[in-house]
Amino acid sequence: MLNWLTLFVQDNKERNMKAIGLIILTVIFSVNSVHSQERIEKDFDYTDLKGKYFGQKPPDKEPEVFAPDILSKIKPEWAFCSEFSPDGNEFYFTEYDTISNKEKIMYMLCINGVWTKPEVASFSGEYNDNDQRFSSDGNTIFWRSRRPLPGNSEPEKYSIIWFATRTKNGWSKSQPVKYGETYLEAGYPSISRSGILYFSAYRDGNLGKSDIHYSKFDNGYCDTPVNLGSSINTKYAEGDLYVSPDEDFLIVSCWNRPDNLGESDLYISFRKPNGTWTELKNMGEPINTNHNENCPSFSPDGKYFFYNSVEIDEKLPKTRTYWIDSKIIEKLNPNNY
Numbered sequence: 001m002l003n004w005l006t007l008f009v010q011d012n013k014e015r016n017m018k019a020i021g022l023i024i025l026t027v028i029f030s031v032n033s034v035h036s037q038e039r040i041e042k043d044f045d046y047t048d049l050k051g052k053y054f055g056q057k058p059p060d061k062e063p064e065v066f067a068p069d070i071l072s073k074i075k076p077e078w079a080f081c082s083e084f085s086p087d088g089n090e091f092y093f094t095e096y097d098t099i100s101n102k103e104k105i106m107y108m109l110c111i112n113g114v115w116t117k118p119e120v121a122s123f124s125g126e127y128n129d130n131d132q133r134f135s136s137d138g139n140t141i142f143w144r145s146r147r148p149l150p151g152n153s154e155p156e157k158y159s160i161i162w163f164a165t166r167t168k169n170g171w172s173k174s175q176p177v178k179y180g181e182t183y184l185e186a187g188y189p190s191i192s193r194s195g196i197l198y199f200s201a202y203r204d205g206n207l208g209k210s211d212i213h214y215s216k217f218d219n220g221y222c223d224t225p226v227n228l229g230s231s232i233n234t235k236y237a238e239g240d241l242y243v244s245p246d247e248d249f250l251i252v253s254c255w256n257r258p259d260n261l262g263e264s265d266l267y268i269s270f271r272k273p274n275g276t277w278t279e280l281k282n283m284g285e286p287i288n289t290n291h292n293e294n295c296p297s298f299s300p301d302g303k304y305f306f307y308n309s310v311e312i313d314e315k316l317p318k319t320r321t322y323w324i325d326s327k328i329i330e331k332l333n334p335n336n337y
Contacts, residue, residue, distance in 0.1 A: 049108075049115035052088065058304060063286055063322040066306060070108075070118065071321045079106075080308045081131055081295050082321050086138040088300045092121065093321075094130040103130045105143060123164045123174045127155055131188045133297075136245045139166045142177075142189040142197075149176055149183060161189050161199060163220070178221045186213070186225075193245040197222055200239050209237035212252060231277045232269055239264070242296040247271055248337070249329065252280060253294040261285070264292040266307060268329070270337040283332060287324065295321075302326060 049055060054067055065072065071079040071093060081094040089110040095118075096103050105124035109116045123129075127147035134141055144159045161184045164171040177184040177197075186201035187210070197217040200210045203225065211233040215222040227233060232252065240253040248271050255264045265288040267280035287293060287307065295308035305326045310319040 046117040047114055050113050053299070053304075054115055059324050061286075061325060061328070063324045066321045066323040068320070072318070078319050080319055080321065081297075082306055082308075083132055083134060083297050084300050085134055086136060086300050090138075091115070092132050092134075092141075093118075094132065103128045105129050105132050122171050123162075129162075131240070133188075133190050135191050136193040140164070140191075141166075141171065142191065144187045144189070145174075147174075158185050159187055160184060161186050161197075175220055177217065179215075179225070184215075184222055184225075188240045190241050190243045190250075191217060192243055192247045194247070196243075196247065198228075198241055198243045198250065199225075200241060201225065203227070207233040208235040209255075210239055212238050212241055212250075228277065231279045240294040240296060242298065244298075249333070250277075251283070251296040253296070254280065257282075261288045262290045262292050263312075264294055266293045266296055268332050270333050270335070272337050278335075278337065281332060283328075287322075287328070298326060299323075305329065 049070075054070070056067065066082070071082065078096045079093050081092075083092045084090065085092075091108045091110075093106050094103055095106050102125075105121045106118040107121045108118050121132075123141075124143075127145055129143050129145045129147070132141055132143040140163055142161055142163045145162050146155045146157075146159050147162070148154055149156060149160065161177040162174050163177060164174050166172070184199070186199040188200050190198045192198070195217050196214050198212060198214045201213055202210055203213065205227065207227070207230060212228045213225040214228060215225045232238065232250075234254075234257070236257050237255040238252050239255065241250060243250040249268060250271075251266055251268050253264050254260070254267050257265070257267075259265075259282050261282075261284075266283045268283050269277045269280045271277055282288060287305075289309065292310040292312060293307055294310070295306075297306045298304065299306070303326055304323045305328065306321060306323045308319055308321050
């Protein structure tokens with residue numbers, strides 16, 4: 001575990017703080033995790049997962065644990081960053097591998113109504129990868145990685161945004177997002193329908209620690225990143241994010257703000273008709289708790305909101321993925337922007 005902890009410390013300049021909870025979980029319970037994973041994976045029949053959302057009953061006004069047999073299958077439970085493809089037939093998530101001490105991106109396919117067993121994505125598995133996100137058309141996938149950049153042999157000190165495009169034979173060769181003569185050093189990418197890439201990053205001129213920025217993405221390149229400003233960014237840390245396809249709202253995980261219920265909470269901002277953003281508002285209960293909430297995403301049809309909650313103050317800490325009816329978003333937008 002020590003090697004992974006060292007990597008995390010080296011990478012903390014641009015990693016958002018959700019991994020702190022995962023470190024605690026892994027260090028304390030790593031041996032238990034391996035045995036429990038072997039036991040449950042052997043007993044669980046993935047052919048039982050059929051239909052939309054693995055056959056689960058959709059939630060209503062209260063959060064429900066999503067896909068516990070997949071995302072909560074070991075102790076401690078540490079799968080996170082869940083993401084459905086726009087057509088709903090693919091499911092991706094990040095998993096921490098206690099054997100290799102790496103974060104890898106996993107995927108499942110829905111074939112003839114039945115979901116396949118999780119496998120490592122073709123573009124992941126060798127280096128630390130996480131924070132995956134689809135483009136609106138499903139033809140591009142973005143993620144964050146410390147893998148060596150072209151021409152280098154050693155993993156990078158800080159994370160870079162990478163992407164792959166869909167081909168008739170699967171995903172293309174992985175490519176780092178280029179920015180001028182260098183590459184985009186950032187985390188948690190989220191892209192709008194019009195090709196505006198949003199991400200968290202440590203950059204000169206930030207208002208605080210990691211700030212949220214945006215840039216036009218086109219054919220592997222992005223323009224000069226623009227800081228979203230004081231309505232979104234503060235002296236605190238802004239990390240995991242989701243921007244809606246039409247950029248009418250965004251959700252951000254924020255750390256150590258005075259009105260937080262836990263160490264990290266999820267906040268929401270709506271875009272006004274003049275193009276500016278409302279000040280981030282704490283999404284409150286029942287989403288935010290005294291635990292750490294992060295990893296926001298939505299179902300392909302926009303009906304359900306997904307997020308991750310890391311319970312680090314329990315005797316047996318764990319992280320779970322939850323989902324809830326997205327009507328809660330409407331209630332948080334009193335001005336109907």
